[in-house]
Amino acid sequence: DTAVSQTPKYLVTQMGNDKSIKCEQNLGHDTMYWYKQDSKKFLKIMFSYNNKELIINETVPNRFSPKSPDKAHLNLHINSLELGDSAVYFCASSQGNGLNTEAFFGQGTRLTVV
């Protein structure tokens, strides 16, 4: 069973479109994250949720809106896509009580905006 799964793995879309990436974890973790990896491979946090509550919102355009329907799911919706949004987006999860610090990552979604 995949611990953290994202769909889709690849997404090619035109500028101006709206798209969503879904993420699910079956590890029972209470914290989920979205990270963005740019073309230079740099990874940076975008959002994190703990028990469906937004706790980290780094400087991300308002066009990006995360939604967590329950603690096992964290989706990322992007409005009015721009060329600069092309990147790999990683979902991750961890147990937020600090005892187990490891973050488990999904396989990433490569978003290409044309």
Next chain:
Amino acid sequence: AQTVTQSQPEMSVQEAETVTLSCTYDTSESDYYLFWYKQPPSRQMILVIRQEAYKQQNATENRFSVNFQKAAKSFSLKISDSQLGDAAMYFCAYRRRGGSEKLVFGKGMKLTVNP
């Protein structure tokens, strides 16, 4: 703010040899965690090794070991008996202790293993 620096963008090593990847970080915290993640061409982020700052003993995982120098804020990864499958991007990462903290990554280093 915490920062993580990997000063070497690329390295290469011969198969079966040993290579050391360097990482430094900056933080005012005293309790935190440090990680090395591996990202092969498959794109999957794989945890290689973890170090708790409060532990003086350096972490080891099979062929992978770290040299953690807390005062110097240095956290290097040593890969012994390098294998072709070790070829990947390697990321050093920092995480504050506490619930739901984010990972702060270095820029990564591309490791090539030559047969």
